[in-house]
Amino acid sequence: MFSSTAEFKGNFLKRLEMLSGKSVSESAPKDYYQTLGQMIREFVSHDWITTNEKYLASKGKQVYYLSIEYLLGKLLRQNLINLGVEETVQKGLKELGIDLYELEELEADAGLGNGGLGRLAACFLDSLATLNLPGHGHGIRYKHGLFEQKIVDGYQVELPEQWLRSGNVWEIRKADCAVKIPFWGKVEVKQEDGRLVFHHLNAETVTAVPHDMPVLGFHSKTVNTLRLWNAEPSQFPVHEDILKYKRETESISEFLYPDDTHDEGKILRLKQQYFLVSASIQSVLKNYRKQHISLNQLHEHICIHINDTHPVLAIPELMRILIDEERFEWEQAWQITKQTISYTNHTTLSEALEKWPIRIFRPLLPRIYMIVEEINERFCHELWEETPGNWERIAKLAILADDYVKMAHLAVVGSFSVNGVAKLHTEILKKREMKQFYQLFPEKFNNKTNGIAHRRWLYKANPALSSLITETIGPDWTHSADNLKQLLNYQDNPAFLEQLLKIKQENKQTLAKIIFDKTGVTVDTRAIFDVQVKRLHAYKRQLLNILHIIHLYNRIREDSSFSLVPRVFIFGAKASPGYYYAKKIIKLINTAAEKINNDPLVSDKLKVIFLENYRVSIAEKIFPAADVSEQISTASKEASGTGNMKFMINGALTVGTLDGANIEIHELVGDENIFTFGLTAEEVLHYYQLGGYHSVEYYHHDFRIRQAVDQLVNGFFPGVNNEFEPIFDSLLEENDQYFVLKDFASYADIQGKIGETFKDSLQWQKMCLNNIAHAGYFSSDRTIKEYADNIWGIKP
Template identity: 85%
Template structure:
């Protein structure tokens, strides 16, 4: 149906009648989107079935990727690109008077993720399929996702993210694969035939119904599967408030990251996590039994990978099935489990390492808690045998301590591989955050620097740049990202650099139009587009960016002739609903924007833009238009970052601390093609360990800091009385935990250097080109190949 334009048009017109029950003349643009999506799904169905059959027939190992998030973005054009039929479809639709770009607007961004964790998982699925690797994703089918962000009077307002209100053309509901998940109740044990047998009684059961989505590899016959679980009521239990049970059940797959400020939210989060892993593992084993009669060699045939700690209950759940359902003894079950599970850690923030209060965990998951308790007892006994009497060491390493279950500890003890996601991150884990575990299990720890699905961020998001690259070095780069390095030969080619500048300028104009449509603010596309888009978190230091803007504003106001290179500061970020401080930063950004954008003295020298509801489809417009990529987290705090890679491959220059993958970007492009500043990770960690930092010294000795910080509380922002006191206090009363004031002077100097560098357009384009050419290393194809070779031991099935 996609072999040529004529055949496509004929099929499309027939399918409209079948799918929508209308003639073409009566059909709407939404009908056209639905029809095209249905055609793509039908087109890939044979390869999808064939891929599953190959996986069943193959004797090689397979991997199952468990993640609480998948930030997929829109799939229509990406699927067309991966199938190699985008041009045919676009031309055929045009003949029919239909704009493919307009059809894309009818697809909602899938509400299955929040930030880097979910986007990484989506990139990994893309690469698994593109490399013909047998890799399957498992997640939750959130009805509303995180939330849709609206900015009202400068404040974040959360609305339900109704991405499923018109259905999801890519999914297939598979009711026959439904799984029962038990919660609450009690566990009784008895001896049968010399074995201790456990029965879970009076459980409240929930049904997990799978919805499968095809994951289409780039120019590959491999169509892998993302299986998303929907929570639905089982047969209604006796003596239960039916409406309450139905509501509580449906809430499991309603929202991503429910507010866990109170116990109700904690219970719901823990329910979600067990729901995901129990449904997934039962489903995985059901498939496994089609190939193998026994689970004895499970770990030799499959690997279950847990993306951060959210799915770590996979460890006790697999133990439960092996012990209770399959009759294995503890030693056998434990050997299989810890050789089946691998774990990626995504943080160095101790407060982000999940732990669950026993008073919530034990009653909600009684059998799972018993197994975790046994794992902990045996592990602590081993520690005692190594260092008898060292209670502090045992307490520090224990899985259960101080009335909490520590999920990262369980993940490390119950897996065979623990990886960080950038060189610095892994070294911090080994030397500091998880040093005691590293001393115990040095063989488990390894690094896998993150990567991105670069085809989406170039072929889809930046087609003009993609065309220039292909015209210059050929198409091989679309399969092998390191081929981009051939672009280095064009560094002194003035014609190429002019084309690069022209493409960037056109992308900036496109974003400028979006900015005007969304905010009513006109921006000059010849200005520097300085962009910080990511989750709103204190350690990511959007505040440092804002204080620099306030300083620039003050500088220009005090001297209207102060020379500045015009700049548009662009922000996009969601703050977690319960994250009070982050919401204050959003309000501050918008208050600064109102002040700056309406000041005639400032004019076009500066504009500040906050784009609401940051998401993948918006990111695809932002990255190609950016000149400067803000990666300014407190050194040692950002595990890796992947936005830095997406900016880099689109030619933006990084201004960043030596944190996460910024370090590896610098190693690739060299000091002359990146702007670095601020404390190093070692210096930050030294301050945390030994003290010695006094933020008020910087406040008192740097008038630029004092002026900007005072403006948070001195009435500088009309109508914002006491609004920003928590930010003021965080910097001074709480001693500036993330070293914003310490790094301020270095950041200001570096930003001044960026302005000067931008005025030399030829040199800037050379720097931009160098970043594009060196970005191939950060392909998720490379990352996934490393996982496949070093951890999962999976090979392509063709």
């Protein structure tokens, strides 16, 4: 089908007529896109079937990866690259007068995730397939992914994201594999044949229908599966109000992260979580039954991995099936469950560790609650036997406490492995956030530093740089990212460094055009492109960045002798719809941008850009164009970060705190190839424990800070009234929880150093080269090999 340009063209034209019933001249670009997508899916179907048959025939272990998020992005070109037919298809389409780039634009970003967590899951799927590892993804097929962000008068406005408007060409609906999920009702307990038997009565059932998508490995015959579950009404529902039942059922897979400020939203979120795990585990066990008679050795053949706490109900759900349906005794079921499930923790923020009110949990999931209650009882009994009378310890470690179900506690107790996602993060879990659990189960805790799919974030996103690397060191780096280290041989080669600069300039020009098209602002591509793109959260400190920009604006306006290397500060971020404070910061960035960008006195020195609706496809244009990567979270707060890795592999230099994976970047590239500043994690944790930080002192003793902070409320920004008072109060009245003012001076100093360093173009390129060369460590291939070898026990 794709073996030559001529063959591709013939097949394409024939298929186009069959699918659309129109000739090329009558067809529209969306017909071309659908036709090409169908051809690719059909082309991989043989390998997809063969892969699944191999897994069925194999006695080897398999992993099932459960994640509430998958931030897939666009798949058309990535699939062509993985198949090795991109050039053939692009050339064939061009000869037919069709532009592949135009078809790419028609594809929706599959935004079934919020940020790092969901993109990590997508990168992991890429690496699993490329490394020929038996790994399957399970998630939810949200009708609307993460909202579409519009900026109106500087404010974030959320619109429903319509990625399924034209269907999804990559998926196959498998109604024959549908399963039933029960909610509400009550549990009847009976004695039968000398054992307790549980019957879930009057449950409201929902049907989970899988939609399978092929996950292609890079130049590999392995095609794994991402199974996304869709919620549909059951045929014979027990419900008085059928329309209400239909609405409530379909809402389960309608929105990613519904607002949970009220009980209705909490119930929906909890429904989503149980819906995902129950459907997935029923499916996993059905598949397992095709190979094995007994579930006694379940853990020897499969591993179920839970990505953060959202799928932690996999633990009681597996227990339910083993006890209620398979008639196992509790002790045996518990041993099998504990040895089957592994868990990744993604946060050190205690407020982000999930917990559910028992008053909601118990009626919605009556049988699951009984099992969680029993797990908690037995666990607390073990703690009591170990240290009798230590009620304080039991209260701290209990799964049920203070009228809540603590999901992270359940995850640790019910799994055989608990991993953090960067060295510092894992150490904080062990020594602070989960210290008592670590003392109890030291053998469970381990680190797996995150990684990125370097084939998407370098090979696909930055074709010019990829070509230069391949010409210089050969193509093996696409499979073995460690080979990028060979680039170090060229760090004193001026011709090579000039090529790097040329490619960066071209990428900046591409982004400058996007910026002009989207915002109407013209930016100077010779300026430093200083970029912070990530979710908007107080701990990520977009506020520190914008306060520093306001300070620079003040300096240029007031000090004619102040020389600034021209800067374009670029932001991209979505704030959670209910996150009031984060939305204020978005308004502040846009308000400052409007003032600065329209001031002719600074227009040749300073520009501020907020790119609305940040997503995977725009990220692929931003990372290759960035000079500076802003990774400025409060030390100890960012578990890992993966944006830092995407910038690094594209030759941007990191300005960052020693937090998350920044520490490992620092270790790899050395002091001379990164710009670090600010408090260390130890210093931050020390302040949290013992106090001693007074933000007001920094406000009074540093004129730069006082001026910029006052400008939030003194009318400096016209027409916004008291808009930024909550930010002002958070810094002074609430003592600046994330140490923005404490780190300000250090940040301003390092930003000055960045400007001075940038003036020496060859030196800057040498630093960029060092970052690219060492970025191979952060390939998700390395991360997945570590999971496969040390946690999951799976082999190619």
